[in-house]
Amino acid sequence: MSEVTIGLFGIAGMFVLLALRVPVAMSMLAAGFFGTWALHGERSAVAVLSSETFSAVSSYSLIVIPLFILMGNIASAAGFSRGLYELAYAWVGRFRGGLASASILGCAAFSAVSGSSVATAVTIGRVAIPEMNRYKYSSSMATGAVAAGGTLGFLIPPSTGFVLYSILTEQSLGRLFMAGILPGILLTLLFVGAILVTTTLDPKAGPHGEVVPMRQRFERLIGASPLISVIFISIGGIYAGVFTPVEAAGVGAFLVLVFAVLGRKLDLKGIHTAFMDTVKTSTMLYVIVIGAGIFSPFLALTGIPQSLSDMLSNLGLGALGTLIVILLAYVVLGMFMDALSMIVITIPIVFPIIVSLGYDPIWFGVIAVIVIEMGMITPPVGINVFVVKAIAPNVPMGTIFRGVLPFWIAMLVALVLLIAFPEIALFIPNSMFG
Amino acid sequence: QEMKLADFLPPQHAYQEQVYGVLAEKVAEATGGDVTIKVFPGGALGGNPVEQYDRALNGVAEIAFSLQGYTASKFPMTLMVELPGVVNEQNATDALWDNFEYIKDEYKRVHLLSLWTNGENVLYTRDKAVRSLADVKGLKIRVPSKNAGLVVESWGGVPLSMPMPEIYNALQTGVIDGVLIDSTATYAFRFGEVAKYVTAGMNASISPFALFMNRDAYRDLTDEQQAAFDEIGREISTIANKVQLEGVAYGRKLFIDMEDNEWIDLSPEAAAEFNAASAQVIEDVVSEAEAKGLNARAFVAALQE
Amino acid sequence: MTHKLGARLKWISRADIWLATIACMVLAGMMVFVFAGAIMRYAFNAPIHGGNEVLELASVAAVMFSVPYCTTQDAHVRIDLLDGALGRIGRALTDFMYRAIGVVVLWFLTKSYIDRTLDAYEFEDVTNMLDIQIWPFYALIVFGMGLYGVILAAQIVWSLFPKGTPS
Ligand code: NA
Numbered sequence: 045m046s047e048v049t050i051g052l053f054g055i056a057g058m059f060v061l062l063a064l065r066v067p068v069a070m071s072m073l074a075a076g077f078f079g080t081w082a083l084h085g086e087r088s089a090v091a092v093l094s095s096e097t098f099s100a101v102s103s104y105s106l107i108v109i110p111l112f113i114l115m116g117n118i119a120s121a122a123g124f125s126r127g128l129y130e131l132a133y134a135w136v137g138r139f140r141g142g143l144a145s146a147s148i149l150g151c152a153a154f155s156a157v158s159g160s161s162v163a164t165a166v167t168i169g170r171v172a173i174p175e176m177n178r179y180k181y182s183s184s185m186a187t188g189a190v191a192a193g194g195t196l197g198f199l200i201p202p203s204t205g206f207v208l209y210s211i212l213t214e215q216s217l218g219r220l221f222m223a224g225i226l227p228g229i230l231l232t233l234l235f236v237g238a239i240l241v242t243t244t245l246d247p248k249a250g251p252h253g254e255v256v257p258m259r260q261r262f263e264r265l266i267g268a269s270p271l272i273s274v275i276f277i278s279i280g281g282i283y284a285g286v287f288t289p290v291e292a293a294g295v296g297a298f299l300v301l302v303f304a305v306l307g308r309k310l311d312l313k314g315i316h317t318a319f320m321d322t323v324k325t326s327t328m329l330y331v332i333v334i335g336a337g338i339f340s341p342f343l344a345l346t347g348i349p350q351s352l353s354d355m356l357s358n359l360g361l362g363a364l365g366t367l368i369v370i371l372l373a374y375v376v377l378g379m380f381m382d383a384l385s386m387i388v389i390t391i392p393i394v395f396p397i398i399v400s401l402g403y404d405p406i407w408f409g410v411i412a413v414i415v416i417e418m419g420m421i422t423p424p425v426g427i428n429v430f431v432v433k434a435i436a437p438n439v440p441m442g443t444i445f446r447g448v449l450p451f452w453i454a455m456l457v458a459l460v461l462l463i464a465f466p467e468i469a470l471f472i473p474n475s476m477f478g
Numbered sequence: 479q480e481m482k483l484a485d486f487l488p489p490q491h492a493y494q495e496q497v498y499g500v501l502a503e504k505v506a507e508a509t510g511g512d513v514t515i516k517v518f519p520g521g522a523l524g525g526n527p528v529e530q531y532d533r534a535l536n537g538v539a540e541i542a543f544s545l546q547g548y549t550a551s552k553f554p555m556t557l558m559v560e561l562p563g564v565v566n567e568q569n570a571t572d573a574l575w576d577n578f579e580y581i582k583d584e585y586k587r588v589h590l591l592s593l594w595t596n597g598e599n600v601l602y603t604r605d606k607a608v609r610s611l612a613d614v615k616g617l618k619i620r621v622p623s624k625n626a627g628l629v630v631e632s633w634g635g636v637p638l639s640m641p642m643p644e645i646y647n648a649l650q651t652g653v654i655d656g657v658l659i660d661s662t663a664t665y666a667f668r669f670g671e672v673a674k675y676v677t678a679g680m681n682a683s684i685s686p687f688a689l690f691m692n693r694d695a696y697r698d699l700t701d702e703q704q705a706a707f708d709e710i711g712r713e714i715s716t717i718a719n720k721v722q723l724e725g726v727a728y729g730r731k732l733f734i735d736m737e738d739n740e741w742i743d744l745s746p747e748a749a750a751e752f753n754a755a756s757a758q759v760i761e762d763v764v765s766e767a768e769a770k771g772l773n774a775r776a777f778v779a780a781l782q783e
Numbered sequence: 784m785t786h787k788l789g790a791r792l793k794w795i796s797r798a799d800i801w802l803a804t805i806a807c808m809v810l811a812g813m814m815v816f817v818f819a820g821a822i823m824r825y826a827f828n829a830p831i832h833g834g835n836e837v838l839e840l841a842s843v844a845a846v847m848f849s850v851p852y853c854t855t856q857d858a859h860v861r862i863d864l865l866d867g868a869l870g871r872i873g874r875a876l877t878d879f880m881y882r883a884i885g886v887v888v889l890w891f892l893t894k895s896y897i898d899r900t901l902d903a904y905e906f907e908d909v910t911n912m913l914d915i916q917i918w919p920f921y922a923l924i925v926f927g928m929g930l931y932g933v934i935l936a937a938q939i940v941w942s943l944f945p946k947g948t949p950s
């Protein structure tokens with residue numbers, strides 16, 4: 045059997061396992077492990093299994109995950125996030141889908157300090173989903189908005205996606221970050237638009253609430269102040285050069301805990317529950333990272349990414365045609381690969397093709413990041429959907445994927461706009477750096 | 479037979495063509511095509527730099543590129559080369575190979591194919607110009623290794639460790655004041671964008687790089703093939719060092735050409751101040767290694783010759 | 784269903800909670816450590832040099848102590864698109880398949896970490912900056928992932944003898 049054939053069997057095997065309810069992590073683990081075994085024997089397969097496991101669980105950059113989850117869990121157990129949402133509700137709740145839009149705006153705000161879509165979805169989702177439930181939003185709307193909104197973490201700078209793209213392609217990270225700003229705002233607005241359209245078609249998805257008097261709107265600022273001040277300190281701290289992102293997460297969690305204990309909002313039992321929930325959710329995510337870490341090297345060994353690029357250059361489709369085929373390929377890959385390994389594996393193959401077609405390399409960085417974001421919410425493997433599922437375990441996966449669909453379409457619209465008007469991405473970096 | 483070479487550097491890195499490409503060519507030629515090398519760049523076989531040594535050890539790849547510094551406890555002797563002023567960037571690679579006898583015990587579990595060094599590390603600073611030793615006082619400087627940390631400490635700076643991907647942002651926002659690394663970082667990690675100054679000219683530290691080979695993969699070769707690998711491995715060491723130093727020169731030029739950036743070459747007097755401060759580090763590290771039963775003093779003396 | 788399983792072998796269901804509680808304490812320690820490190824660096828210009836190594840190894844402990852809990856709570860995310868179509872027997876069969884595959888993969892994983900632990904112990908592998916011994920953390924992976932496998936194996940046994948008690 046050729047390497048590519050084994051690769052196709054491996055991918056197919058993973059899909060079968062996923063369909064048969066094998067947990068995502070174990071599906072990727074098993075497909076990657078046995079696939080590597082078929083390619084290079086037991087020793088090699090065991091070695092990958094072993095080195096990737098330690099890599100994942102001892103990763104410094106992943107530490108933001110448990111810390112930010114903890115911050116959110118304590119904030120919601122102490123009722124602080126409810127305070128924030130009552131504030132948001134007071135201001136935008138009277139509009140249809142107002143709380144969903146508030147969640148999107150929350151995600152966008154949080155994205156400005158978090159490079160990770162998972163952290164964004166977790167932090168906002170912890171607060172937003174229970175509150176949207178309380179205000180009778182449909183669970184598909186509530187979970188879909190958070191899963192999609194979380195992907196903004198990957199586009200709005202800082203973004204781990206741009207960092208990797210910059211290193212792989214030797215493009216300026218400063219330019220890439222600047223290029224992400226307008227598309228980030230555009231996508232945020234398109235998400236809000238998607239909510240408006242969905243709630244117009246189905247008013248029950250996000251019912252509008254009562255009008256809150258002006259005085260009360262300001263009074264609710266007080267209830268929201270603990271969390272607002274924590275966000276201000278931890279996130280403002282990153283901008284001011286006081287904290288690294290990991291530190292912002294740790295400091296944020298610590299401060300929320302201190303406020304909760306001083307304000308007598310949380311007893312020992314409540315703290316224990318918040319922590320237990322944190323370790324459960326983050327461990328689940330860590331195990332998925334291990335699975336992805338074993339599946340991706342397997343894919344690289346099969347040479348499938350390489351064959352894809354060879355095929356592409358032989359098609360002779362012209363610039364736009366090739367671009368569209370590449371983007372379609374990303375959508376397909378995005379179904380089952382995680383974002384970071386997708387960048388690492390595909391960009392080296394795709395980037396030279398794109399540049400030779402005459403496209404701007406910074407602009408393509410934005411395009412690639414958005415299409416990879418789409419993969420985070422495309423079934424069957426969508427990391428953000430899993431995150432949301434972890435936060436809202438009672439909502440069926442199908443419902444979340446259904447809820448995500450309008451936002452997926454919004455992303456498609458963003459892509460089309462960016463291809464038609466590259467200036468959306470290039471205006472800021474070009475006027476800043478010349 | 480096809481050998482896999484695992485590399486965590488980006489696919490555009492100069493090593494791809496100029497080091498691994500040459501290695502593959504030479505191996506194919508010397509073995510008449512019986513052994514070929516396929517490179518997996520960009521961490522395709524697993525990206526964590528720290529795990530690369532284990533990848534060669536366990537045969538995930540037959541050959542893996544890594545830095546001894548990532549698994550420092552396995553290479554205390556080799557890492558003596560880091561000590562300030564013991565070697566210089568021009569002679570370091572040859573000095574290591576000429577004195578391989580002293581360090582060969584560190585390469586028992588994994589066969590050492592190639593071994594070379596980077597350029598002398600320089601000090602990138604965010605917004606504070608370092609023109610004399612006094613200027614370093616209190617600066618928070620990210621260091622690549624324990625030994626480099628001792629050097630920064632001896633200068634009066636505050637060393638800290640931080641994973642590579644965090645540095646760019648930390649330097650940009652001011653969480654750290656500086657980074658000690660060789661000047662390829664101007665483009666390889668884009669530090670030219672977030673640091674206004676580079677200070678060079680003092681003895682800082684030099685890092686060893688290696689191509690590790692799985693022991694069984696090496697043993698499975700015929701005697702002639704092994705001899706060919708030995709010879710090529712050494713040649714590649716020289717080539718890789720040359721490529722690295724070209725990168726260092728390019729990084730320096732690039733930094734100087736960037737608007738608002740200043741490259742500070744210390745005067746001999748200013749550099750002497752730094753070197754006097756860090757001289758004690760050599761003695762401390764060597765004594766500590768000797769206390770553990772390592773033949774460090776003789777090795778360092780041999781390197782210095 | 785997991786609750787029933789847990790009730791059948793009470794000591795496991797209690798042990799997982801105790802272990803996860805240790806994980807919580809490790810996480811709390813990490814949080815305080817991060818906070819202290821940030822303050823030390825910013826306010827006192829005295830960063831904890833090598834602090835990242837403490838956090839990296841602590842996160843190994845936090846994850847591994849909570850893997851068993853994550854498993855008994857059935858928290859591992861799955862795609863439930865076909866749940867309805869499979870029916871009760873279908874679900875039982877696919878559960879069996881997941882657990883069997885899991886036991887095999889985790890067996891290899893655990894075994895490799897036993898070797899790694901011994902290896903790291905023999906060669907005294909330590910971290911770069913703080914010289915922390917690494918073998919105990921490999922041993923934690925043996926412990927956490929090994930228990931994951933044991934729990935899956937136990938669940939297979941229980942599902943085969945639904946009425947009996949585990950001997
Ligand atoms: Na972001």
Ligand code: NA
Pocket residue numbers: 378379380381418419420421422423424425426427
């Ligand atoms: Na996906």
